[in-house]
């Protein structure tokens with residue numbers, strides 16, 4: 001931005017810069033389209049990429065050469081055709097991998113993820129109450145994993161955190177459930193592992209995972225809600241993940257819905273998450289069952305699966321509050337889809353209909369958005385952390401640009417997630 005305004009002060013230079021920028025953006029967009037087509041159609045021939053993208057064969061060839069040089073893709077295996085030249089097929093390079101961590105209060109899950117979103121290794125790490133002692137534990141596990149995969153190339157590190165990260169300083173600015181003080185997580189891991197590190201909010205990571213590895217083709221307005229210890233939301237608006245000033249957009253969990261309610265970890269009283277998170281379900285269960293031994297959320301969900309009436313009543317009350325809170329989201333953003341991920345999805349057949357009814361009954365106008373479940377919380381956060389590490393090459397869903405492939409544009413629909 002600074003560069004553009006400086007150039008614009010010279011007569012004519014602004015237009016030249018804009019033309020240069022737009023040709024660079026076009027090249028990046030074409031590259032994203034080709035990489036996305038290789039990811040979704042692999043193994044695929046160059047001629048098919050040209051046909052599917054609507055790009056000239058020469059353009060496709062030069063992008064493919066670049067991607068091969070950068071090792072994002074590999075070439076191999078020939079198609080058996082009766083006559084003529086046998087084209088070689090292109091696939092993503094699955095020896096290129098990322099180290100990722102899904103950080104939660106008290107523990108982290110550390111993993112190795114490849115370009116196709118496959119988890120090659122996974123390990124639980126117990127965390128301490130502060131980042132000074134916790135981050136070295138994550139780093140140590142990552143170092144061990146790197147040593148155990150000598151034939152893979154480690155491209156970067158992605159970390160999913162239950163908090164908001166300032167997009168400029170890359171530091172945690174708010175993490176009420178994690179309660180970590182200010183600490184340079186990114187810098188510490190980069191210095192130790194000598195790899196680029198990207199941090200992301202857990203809800204945004206899950207949404208990115210759905211965009212890259214899920215089934216979100218054609219959806220341009222969606223909200224993902226994670227229901228775990230707290231409530232996190234991520235917003236896809238007109239095809240872009242919304243960050244907001246300081247990376248703080250999407251904190252619906254901390255909008256008070258009853259000022260007379262219990263105190264929240266953020267300091268306010270009666271926030272949505274105080275009534276609709278997994279912690280709320282545990283509180284309701286304790287209230288319905290005075291004197292009973294404390295249970296974990298996994299125990300509570302197991303009890304609901306076994307038909308325990310008090311457990312079902314507690315999670316049903318949580319589900320009602322979830323549905324009521326979704327009104328905030330539909331009224332503010334009018335998404336096509338609301339994606340739910342979190343603890344209560346394991347008994348979705350019981351609690352999904354309660355949430356759906358509350359949502360339906362609270363619409364201001366028009367039909368309610370579709371409710372859908374993501375892949376499980378852990379997988380979507382790990383893949384999302386990997387996508388976070390990868391997307392620094394492209395910034396596809398967060399930089400403000402969006403593309404449609406030639407084919408999909410003609411169908412009048414989709415935005416294609418890019419791989420790099």
Ligand SMILES: [Zn+2]
Pocket residue numbers: 253254255264265266267268271273
């Ligand atoms: Zn709050």
